[in-house]
Amino acid sequence: MHKHKTLPKPEPCIGLGLRHLHYDQALNHQVEDAPIDFVEIHAENFFAKGGITRALLDDVQNKYSLSVHGTSLGLGSQMALPQDTLAQFVELVNRTQPMLVSEHLCFNRAMVGNKIYHSGDLLPIAYNDASLMQIVGNIQQLQDAIKRPILIENLSAYMLPSDIDESSADTMQEFEFLVSMCEQAGCGLLLDLNNLLVNALNQKSPEVLDSAFAKIKTLPAHLVGEIHLAGFSERQVAGFIIDDHGQAVSEQCWQLYAQVVKHLGHVPTLVEWDTNLPEWQVLVKQTQIARSIAIGA
Numbered sequence: 001m002h003k004h005k006t007l008p009k010p011e012p013c014i015g016l017g018l019r020h021l022h023y024d025q026a027l028n029h030q031v032e033d034a035p036i037d038f039v040e041i042h043a044e045n046f047f048a049k050g051g052i053t054r055a056l057l058d059d060v061q062n063k064y065s066l067s068v069h070g071t072s073l074g075l076g077s078q079m080a081l082p083q084d085t086l087a088q089f090v091e092l093v094n095r096t097q098p099m100l101v102s103e104h105l106c107f108n109r110a111m112v113g114n115k116i117y118h119s120g121d122l123l124p125i126a127y128n129d130a131s132l133m134q135i136v137g138n139i140q141q142l143q144d145a146i147k148r149p150i151l152i153e154n155l156s157a158y159m160l161p162s163d164i165d166e167s168s169a170d171t172m173q174e175f176e177f178l179v180s181m182c183e184q185a186g187c188g189l190l191l192d193l194n195n196l197l198v199n200a201l202n203q204k205s206p207e208v209l210d211s212a213f214a215k216i217k218t219l220p221a222h223l224v225g226e227i228h229l230a231g232f233s234e235r236q237v238a239g240f241i242i243d244d245h246g247q248a249v250s251e252q253c254w255q256l257y258a259q260v261v262k263h264l265g266h267v268p269t270l271v272e273w274d275t276n277l278p279e280w281q282v283l284v285k286q287t288q289i290a291r292s293i294a295i296g297a
Helices: 020-028 051-063 083-096 129-146 174-185 193-202 208-216 251-264 280-296
Strands: 014-017 038-042 065-069 100-104 107-112 115-123 151-153 188-192 224-229 269-271
Touching (some): 014 280, 038 051, 083 129, 174 188, 174 208, 188 193, 193 224, 251 280
Parallel strands (some): 065 100, 100 151, 151 188
C-alpha cells in the first residue's frame, strides 16, 4: 500500500524596511546566517536618476528582492494625480521591476483657492461613494501607468474627515470600503496590522485584538498581498497613540500576526522600523521572530 506524500509546507517570505542608516550593514549582511527574503524602499528616496542613488539601488537589488513603497501620490486626494511624481514613480518601478509595489489609502493634497497645498502627511479619507469613485479612478490610472496591480495600505487615523466637513461622513465601514476598492480597481491590499491596532487603541475598543481580527476575517484572502508589522512609541500626542514605527513590533502585533497567518496562510510580511532606529542586528532579530511565528502557524 502506497503512502500519500505530504506536500512541503510553503516557506514564509519575510522582509525588512531598508532605511538610510543601514545601507552598509544591509549590503554586508550574511543572508545565509539570517535570511531576509526582500527589502522595502520608500520610492521617493530613489527618484534621482543617476549617480550614487542608482548605484546603491543596483547593489541592493543584486543582493535582495525588492519592494517599492510609495508615500507621496495621495491616491485619495480629490484631484488629479501629480504628474511629475507619477512619472518618477513609474520610472522607478519600470527600472527595478520589484516583487511588490504599494501605496497608501490616503489624501495629502487639496486645492485651496487657486493654490494646491500638500499636507506633508498621510490623511484619512472618508469611506463613502465619492471617495471610492475618486480613489478607484486614481488607482486604475497608476496601474495603467506601471502596467501591473498595486497594493494599497490601510491607514492609521487620528481624526475623521467628517470632523472637518460634515458632507464627508462615512457611509461604509472601513473594510467594506477596502473590499469594494480592491474589487473595482483590480488592486490588492497591503494589510498593516500595526495601523489596525493603533486605530483600535485610539478608539478605545474594549477587545483590541478581537476587534482587529474580526475585521480581517471579513477580507477575501486573495486580496491580501502583503502584511506590515511595526511598533509604536508609548508617548501620546493630544491623547492619541501615534503610529511612528519607532519601537520594536508590539506584543499585540505579534499576537495578531499569529492569528492572521493561521487564517490567511503565508503572505509576504515586512517588519517596519522608521524612527529611533536601532542597530541592524536588532531589526534582523525582528524578522527572525516573524519567521518563527509564520513557520509555527
